[in-house]
Amino acid sequence: MAKENPKDRKYTPEHEWARKREDGTVLVGITDYAQEQLTDIVFVELPEKGKKVRKGEQLAVVESVKSVSDVYAPISGQVVEVNGMLEKDPGLINRDAFGEGWIALLSMAHEGEWQLLMTADEYSAMISGEGH
Amino acid sequence: MIDKPSTPVNKTPLFDWHIERGARLIDFGGWVMPLQYTGIIEEHRNTRENASLFDVCHMGEIEVTGEGALSFLQYVLTRDIGALKVGKMKLSLLLNEKGGIMDDLTVYALGENYYRLVTNAATKDKVLAWLCLVRDNKEFKGVEIRDVSLELGKIDLQGPRSEEILETLCDGSLKEIGYYCFREMGVNRCPALISRSGYTGEDGFEIYLAVEDTPLLWEAIMDAGRGKGLLPAGLGARDTLRMEAGLMLYGNDIDESVNPFEVPYEWAVDLGKDFVGRDALLKLKADSLNRKLVGFVMEGKGLARHGYAVLREGVQVGVVTSGTYAPSLNRAIGMAFVSPDLAREGAQLEIDIRGNSALARVVKLPFYKKIRKEGVGNGKGKS
Numbered sequence: 221m222a223k224e225n226p227k228d229r230k231y232t233p234e235h236e237w238a239r240k241r242e243d244g245t246v247l248v249g250i251t252d253y254a255q256e257q258l259t260d261i262v263f264v265e266l267p268e269k270g271k272k273v274r275k276g277e278q279l280a281v282v283e284s285v286k287s288v289s290d291v292y293a294p295i296s297g298q299v300v301e302v303n304g305m306l307e308k309d310p311g312l313i314n315r316d317a318f319g320e321g322w323i324a325l326l327s328m329a330h331e332g333e334w335q336l337l338m339t340a341d342e343y344s345a346m347i348s349g350e351g352h
Numbered sequence: 353m354i355d356k357p358s359t360p361v362n363k364t365p366l367f368d369w370h371i372e373r374g375a376r377l378i379d380f381g382g383w384v385m386p387l388q389y390t391g392i393i394e395e396h397r398n399t400r401e402n403a404s405l406f407d408v409c410h411m412g413e414i415e416v417t418g419e420g421a422l423s424f425l426q427y428v429l430t431r432d433i434g435a436l437k438v439g440k441m442k443l444s445l446l447l448n449e450k451g452g453i454m455d456d457l458t459v460y461a462l463g464e465n466y467y468r469l470v471t472n473a474a475t476k477d478k479v480l481a482w483l484c485l486v487r488d489n490k491e492f493k494g495v496e497i498r499d500v501s502l503e504l505g506k507i508d509l510q511g512p513r514s515e516e517i518l519e520t521l522c523d524g525s526l527k528e529i530g531y532y533c534f535r536e537m538g539v540n541r542c543p544a545l546i547s548r549s550g551y552t553g554e555d556g557f558e559i560y561l562a563v564e565d566t567p568l569l570w571e572a573i574m575d576a577g578r579g580k581g582l583l584p585a586g587l588g589a590r591d592t593l594r595m596e597a598g599l600m601l602y603g604n605d606i607d608e609s610v611n612p613f614e615v616p617y618e619w620a621v622d623l624g625k626d627f628v629g630r631d632a633l634l635k636l637k638a639d640s641l642n643r644k645l646v647g648f649v650m651e652g653k654g655l656a657r658h659g660y661a662v663l664r665e666g667v668q669v670g671v672v673t674s675g676t677y678a679p680s681l682n683r684a685i686g687m688a689f690v691s692p693d694l695a696r697e698g699a700q701l702e703i704d705i706r707g708n709s710a711l712a713r714v715v716k717l718p719f720y721k722k723i724r725k726e727g728v729g730n731g732k733g734k735s
Contacts (some may be wrong), residue, residue: 256376259588260393260675263655263684281706283655285392285677286588288706314391 225344226318228337230294230337233346235284238294238337240328245300249322250282250291250313253347258284261310266302267324273297275333280323282313295333297326353659364409365505365566373588381473381603383410385587392588396679397592399552400722403439403511405573406590408558409566412476412501414483419494421465428486429459430612430629432622436461441532441547445612445620446479447629451636455479456600456617460534460547470558476501486628496502505566510556510585510593511572517577518557521569522546523718526557540565540572543667551590553597553722595685597677598647598718604658605645605673605687611636614689615645616717643670644695647717650684650703652710661704662688669694672703680720686712 225231229239235254238305239247255261265281273279273293280291305312313321329333338346361381370377375386386407387394398404416425425433431444438461446454455475460468471479476499483497519526523538526546534547544561561569574582591601597719600606600615612621613636623630623637650656655675662670675686688705694701699714 259376259388260392260677262389263653265653281654283677285592285679286387288655290655 222251222256222347223318225251225253225340228341229318229340230334231340231343232292232294232337234290234292235347236291236294240334242327244328246295246297246326246328247278247322248291248294248324248326250289250317251343251347252317254289255314255317255321258282258289259286260284261313264306264310264313264323266304266306267299269299269302271299271301273326275330275336282310291323293326294337296329297324299324300327300330301325357432362410364407365563366407366409366570369567369570370407373584375584378587380587381410382482383473385410386584388586388588389584392586392592393677393679395583395585395589396592398581399511399554399585399589400585400680401511402583403509403513403556403577404519404583404585404589405570406508406510406585406587407570408506408508408590409563410473410506411506412469412471412479412499413506413560414471414476414480415462415498415500416467416483416495416532417498418465418496420492421467421495424490424492424495425459425467425485426625426627427492428628429522430621430627431459431681432625433459433461433467434625438463439533439535441534441549441619445617446482447627447633448482448608449610449629449632451629451632453602453606453610453612453613453615453617454482454608456602456606456620458549460545468560470506474603503563504560505563505569507553507559507561507566507570507573508550508556508561510550510552510554512555513577513580513582514554514556517573517580517582518559520544520576529557540569542673543568551597551599552593552598553718553720554593555722592676592679595674595676595687596680596718596720598720600635600687601674602647604621610645613637614641614643642690644690644692645673645687645689646695646699646714647685647719648686648701648703648712648714649681649719650686650710650712652703652705652712654705654708654710655684656686656688656703656705656710656712659663660706662690662694663704663709664694668704670701678719685719687717690714 263283277295378387429444542565550556660672670690701712
């Protein structure tokens with residue numbers, strides 16, 4: 221069973237999470253439900269630092285033994301930092317999707333986009349509706 | 353691995369057990385099957401190091417009996433099974449008249465004019481219909497063809513500790529069963545057929561028994577394997593294991609558009625006897641091939657997947673049929689059809705990984721080879 225979706229962050233229908241930090245930057249990763257669906261993750265293609273992305277654009281690629289999945293930017297902004305640990309240990313996402321397995325840190329271009337993201341409750345309801 | 357939805361969805365007798373163990377399920381060849389219990393990589397490694405139990409009840413079993421059964425099978429199968437003794441098995445292909453591969457299957461010699469064919473799950477109905485058609489057209493009147501797939505359960509126990517785990521439950525000795533041989537014996541007080549064979553590149557057994565006895569035997573083997581490293585493994589690990597062992601998967605690497613010379617199956621064709629598809633094969637043998645299936649390792653980043661294009665200077669010269677991360681090699685591997693000039697060890701390939709070209713290198717199959725125990729290890733394997 222997937223871990224509970226923390227309430228300190230927002231979610232997308234494509235199974236990304238976004239957590240706003242005190243300085244206003246946003247940490248992005250994929251949900252525990254998503255890593256479970258993917259199976260063992262063996263390769264993560266990280267974005268370049270400084271890259272500008274728009275909400276919904278491809279931010280990273282996650283490859284598992286079984287399949288490949290795009291990670292989309294939950295908000296528009298610029299890549300401030302990437303999680304270099306994932307290059308050596310992509311399984312971090314499987315083990316700790318909501319924590320150590322974060323993918324990128326983004327600056328936020330449009331504050332207004334934050335409101336468009338799903339709450340933990342909305343996201344939880346969506347995945348339970350997927351019947352898994 | 354194919355997992356397109358198809359109805360009706362069949363459940364194996366072990367379905368409840370998988371649910372209880374929290375297995376992730378997938379639809380495979382019309383069956384709901386466990387993809388993984390804890391993780392594909394862990395299950396893969398455990399198979400190589402200890403032993404794993406696989407539910408493969410989805411596979412098809414067809415029995416061919418009666419007057420002329422041997423001559424009939426000699427006519428439909430590519431392998432010469434004329435000298436196949438009772439207690440031995442062979443891998444064979446079933447071809448259509450154009451020489452295209454309809455299935456790769458194993459044949460068990462159960463008795464005089466009594467054989468069991470073990471087919472892929474998704475091909476079973478097609479194989480059954482084809483066998484009946486050829487029998488009727490060619491007037492093999494005494495031959496009876498019976499689908500026993502739903503009467504039989506099938507469990508594979510694979511890995512170096514398989515024998516030590518299974519022998520505690522068996523009435524007979526497993527040591528006497530050589531590679532690609534089988535015995536019928538009591539296991540956990542139920543009649544079963546056990547062959548030393550599999551689809552993982554490891555030592556191990558394929559066990560067939562009555563479908564109603566299957567859950568009990570599964571539990572008994574899990575109990576017998578306690579403290580011996582036995583874990584259940586799903587189709588995810590089965591796929592990475594077979595790929596490392598260089599074994600093809602029907603529906604992914606081969607299908608009816610593929611002939612045996614294009615893939616590493618030339619050894620499974622005995623042209624010295626007459627069989628369906630032989631004339632076409634002789635013609636194909638005389639012509640030059642358009643493509644060859646090769647194994648490759650990724651040198652660039654990313655994983656190649658089924659359907660990705662193989663390029664040379666931007667022009668497509670092939671297609672990936674299987675690709676994954678190989679846990680025992682800790683690198684990305686795959687199989688692809690390429691133009692014949694690239695089908696040599698060391699040839700460099702470019703693979704179009706979703707718009708990015710990544711380098712790969714052709715290597716000899718299998719990717720992974722186990723050093724087998726004395727006396728147990730020769731011949732070609734596949735379930």
